[in-house]
Amino acid sequence: MTVCSTRQGEVRGRTPADGVTRFLGIPYAAPPFGPRRFCAPLPPAPWTGVRDATAHGPTAPHAPYAPPFDVLFPDHEVPGEDCLNLNVWTPAPEPGAGLPVMVWLHGGAFSHGSGSASAYDGTAFARDGVVCVTLNYRLGVDGFLRLPGRPDNRGLLDQVAALRWVRDNIAAFGGDPDRVTLFGESAGAMSIGALLTTGAARGLFHRAILQSGACHHFLRPPSAARVAARLAERWGIEATPEAFAAVPLAELLPAQVELRAELNADPVPARWGEAALNMMPFEPVLPGLALPGPECGVDLLIGSNREEYRLFLAPTGRLDALPESSLRSLTTAYGLDPDEALPVYRAARPTATPGELLDAVATDWFYRIPAVRLAESVPGSHLYEFAWRSPGYGGTLGACHALELPFVFDRLHDPSYAPMLGDRPPQALADAVHGAWVSFAKTGSPGWPAYDRTTRTTRTFTVGPEAATADDPRARERLLWAGVR
Known part of the structure; x- marks a missing residue:
């Protein structure tokens, strides 16, 4: 057992044979219930003695995913009100180690998920010399519903409170509070997009990795x-x-x-x-689109998966059943002229069904173009695309939303990822993706040139000859969105 000190009191972690010490379920804010319901987070109460931190704490209240997504995203729930807690994995739990820190914000459409799921175990990051922190934040009604007389974006305020905890306490766990990388996927990445222009978050993180989410998802x-x-x-x-x-x-x-x-x-x-x-009723509430600009002061690594929207089409059967009329109406809803845009998308996919073309259009609207716009707004940003295709659902899942996660966390054999990954996911790809994330946290460079409006250099993560950098991939499709997205 290992003991570290926080401002609230001492915590006892566990160090198994792998040499990585885990501190689980440490409160970073008071329980958000009773008179604190729907309020901004308050500091946790101090304690005396040594608090046990060897088991995950309560998760923020949430419902499990509805079928068929419950199979792809198994639920992890620990009941209890003390849900604003975090977990720390560290290879050197002592002050002065000065290791880079990575803080994870989980996805789940702002309504599902938790930071303590086994899928987000931080062991591989600690193994590679990084202090990894994962956290729970309020979801759904409690985190994001707009209510009179209560602060908006309570889930974002929770994330800021967790980052303040990291600033104040992470040195005791071997981390450097001046080298914090905030990383997240989907709703977690969209949260980072909002935090980049949130004054209360300024200075609390110095680098950020946004996976399949940027600044364009919010509700006015x-x-x-x-x-x-x-x-x-x-x-x-x-x-x-x-x-x-x-x-x-x-x-x-x-x-x-x-x-x-x-x-x-x-x-x-x-x-x-x-x-x-x-398609999300709970999102950050913002007055309008805000991109951080050159004065951002945060190094950025941003990206998306090549076939993100297949996650929402293949398991439901819509990928094969979508009629041409729906493809045209949805393309119009996204702001494109179908007579102009669909021939461009078809040119690169001559045998594509209407569902497969919708995936291409919707993937760009939801994920790729917002990533490009953020990279354009912050000079020195790095851009990637994850293109390895899942064998799930007979291969129709493709390079879908969330597929990069087991590669980022180097957890290809976690059972929760099995429905997406199949039997033989490529370890070499996990080495490349996870290694790039670690390199970015340590040095500010993931290992390829930065993105700019001239070269638009993008790193493709897959296996085979396409696993390389390319300049302005699918430029004709990108140009369709000028002035639209």
């Missing part, structure tokens, strides 16, 4: 108010903090899943605002 206040009103309407209550607090969690959590299903079934902008295209 009127749209967020529509979502709150619709959720309240389902129960016949007022859209107030007091009314929502009176709804038992056993009813509130399933209702969040049902609300998203309703949104997906009838995405009318008049009812949902930006959520009609974003």
Whole structure:
């Protein structure tokens, strides 16, 4: 057992045979319930003696994924109110080691997931000389629903509180508080996109890796108010903090899943605002798109997966069943003229079905173009694309959303990843991806040239001859989005 000191008290971690010390379930903020419900996070209460930190703490309340996604993303839930906690993996749990720090923000559409899932075990990062931190933050109604008299973006405020904990305490665990890399995927990356222009987060992280998310996913206040009103309407209550607090969690959590299903079934902008295209009722509430610009002061590594949207098409059967009429109407909804855009996408995919073409268009709208816009806005950024194709669902998953995660964490044999990865995922690719993330955290360079508007250098992660850097891949498709996205 190993003991480290925090500002709240001492914690006891565990060091198994691999030599990596784990401290699990350390509170970084007070439990956000009772009179603290829907409020900004407050510091945790101090304790006396040595607090045991050898088991994961409670997870933020959330519902499991609905079928068929529950198979691809197994739920991890630990009940309890003390859910604003974090985990630390370190190879050198003593002050003065000065190791780089990586802080992980999990994805899950701002409604699902936790930072303590085995999929996000930080052992490989600690093995390679990095102190790794994962955390839980409030989700869904508690984290992101717009409520009168309460602060917006409570989930983001939790993330800032966790980063402040890292600043104040991580040196005791061997980390350097002046070398913090914040990294996240999907909703976690979108959170980072918002934090890049959040004054309260300035100076708390120095590098950032945004996987499949950037700055373009948010709800303007009127749209967020529509979502709150619709959720309240389902129960016949007022859209107030007091009314929502009176709804038992056993009813509130399933209702969040049902609300998203309703949104997906009838995405009318008049009812949902930006959520009609974003397809997420819970997102950061912001006045408009904000890109950080050259004064950002944070080194950035940004990227997406080549066939992100297949995750939402292949398991549901829509990939093969989508009619041409839906492809055209959705292309129009994303802001493109289908008569102009679809021939460009078809030229590179002459045998593609309408569903496969929708994947290409939607992947660009959701993920690739926002990554490009962020890279364009911050000089010196590095851009990547993950292109290895999953064998899942008969190979139709392709290089889908979230597929890069087991390679980033070098956890190809974690059972939770098996439905996506199949039997023989390439370890050499995990070595390359994980190694690039570690290199970026240590040096600010992942190992290839920075992106600029002239060369647009992009690193492709896959196996085979395409695993290299290229200048401005799929330029004709990128140019379609000028002035649109």
